[in-house]
Amino acid sequence: MSREGDGREPDRDSAEPPSGSLRPTPPLTLVGWAVVGLVGGWAVKPLADRMGFVPPLVSLGQPLALLLLAAILGYVAWVTHRAVHVRHERLEAHQAVNRLVLARASALVAALVAGGYAGYALSWIGDPAEQADERIIGSVAAGGCAVLAVVAAVLLERACRVRDDDETP
Numbered sequence: 001m002s003r004e005g006d007g008r009e010p011d012r013d014s015a016e017p018p019s020g021s022l023r024p025t026p027p028l029t030l031v032g033w034a035v036v037g038l039v040g041g042w043a044v045k046p047l048a049d050r051m052g053f054v055p056p057l058v059s060l061g062q063p064l065a066l067l068l069l070a071a072i073l074g075y076v077a078w079v080t081h082r083a084v085h086v087r088h089e090r091l092e093a094h095q096a097v098n099r100l101v102l103a104r105a106s107a108l109v110a111a112l113v114a115g116g117y118a119g120y121a122l123s124w125i126g127d128p129a130e131q132a133d134e135r136i137i138g139s140v141a142a143g144g145c146a147v148l149a150v151v152a153a154v155l156l157e158r159a160c161r162v163r164d165d166d167e168t169p
Contacts, residue, residue: 024157025104030111030150037115038122041139045123057131058117058138066113066145073106073152080159091160100160107153114146 048055080099083089091099121139124132 022100024161025107025154030107030154033108033111034115034118037112037117038119039115041116041119041121042123044120045127055135058120058135058142060138063138063142063145066110066142066149069106069110070145070148070152073103073149073156076102077152077156077159080156084159084162096160099156103153103157103160107150107157110146110149110153114143114150117143117146 045055076099080091084091117139121136121143124135124139
């Protein structure tokens with residue numbers, strides 16, 4: 001996270017809180033994490049083959065866990081949006097920070113996971129193995145649920161935003 005300002009440390013003796021603002025997570029950052037995940041997911045099958053392991057199956061629990069994450073993030077985003085932007089309530093500072101950290105961390109990790117499942121699915125395309133289709137379908141389902149989690153996390157991050165005139169007491 002970056003903080004805008006002149007780069008100096010805030011005066012610790014000052015009664016005034018430090019000023020600054022956080023920028024939304026750039027889409028390019030999310031794409032970068034997804035690309036890293038894509039490469040990592042694609043590498044799982046060749047590495048497992050070379051090391052003599054059976055490549056993992058994608059069970060039903062993996063997409064369901066990601067769908068649960070997306071649902072929780074979506075609900076928190078909806079509640080936060082209604083409180084801050086519809087009812088114009090102020091969040092406690094620790095609540096706002098906790099929700100922002102949850103949103104950013106979830107967005108980055110979910111983008112990495114979405115890329116990983118996409119890469120794993122791509123590595124099985126055209127493979128004659130008997131369970132290749134099951135691995136592709138499971139990976140696509142899990143990747144899609146991870147994308148939903150990214151969207152919900154970004155919505156939560158946006159719901160935490162306040163206008164400049166709302167920041168001053």
